[in-house]
Amino acid sequence: GGHSDYLEPSKMILRKHIQKRLSAYFSQGENAVVGTLESPIDFQALWGEWHYRRTVAGLGSYAATTEGSGRWMTPTELFRPHYSRIIARHIAHDFLSRPDAHDGAPLHLVEFGGGRGTHAAAVLDYLHTDRPALLANAAYTLIDGSESLTRLQRRTLARFEKMGVRIDVARADVGSLVAESALDSHLSASDVPTYVCAFELLDNLPHDKV
Secondary structure (H helix, E strand, C coil), X not given: CCCXXXXXXXXXXXXXXXXXXXXXXXXXXXXXXXCCECCCCCHHHCCCHHHHHHHHHCCCCCCCECCXXXXXXXXXXXXXCHHHHHHHHHHHHHHHCCCCCCCCCCEEEEEECCXXXXXXXXHHHHHHHHCHHHHCCEEEEEEECCHHHHXXXXXXXXXXHHCCCEEEEEECCHHHHHHCCCHHHCCCCCCCCEEEECCCCHHHCCCCCC
16 A cells, blocks of 8 residues: 555446447547548459558558548448448348249348448449349348448438438447347337348447456
């Protein structure tokens, strides 16, 4: 005892501390949260892995992002649109392989933590060009805890609403929804085939130290 520089350990449990820091991070403007490239990487022009690594390294702190530098970029952004189109093809193939499925059947897509809306836009673009009959009966729901990103998602996906696609963007903290068993407030029970995407989500959920 007697040490003047001794600080009493915080009484805040780890998951609360992480949740507080994440809340502050995601409350920033859209470009400070997730970066994006002004134009996609031309992968066909790359000569191999070394060329890809050099290309990414050349981005520095993502100085090539639109309207400023994002803190980091997701695979959806780095590999756009290919990353999302692969997933979209899988969803379409799996959906149409169902015994009760057909091109005119309803399809519900759900994304937790939708970022800039890039993945949703790429998936819907794929359906528009390759599976238009599926797009005609598709609905897309995004649930995200960031106010700035949900605003951006609405702007990004507005063109699909004009095509008649039902787009629902909700601002809600996924961790809190799960902890409070409140997912039903945004996703009601349904017989419609539903595909859930939750990229970059698990590593952004509050947790305790074991």
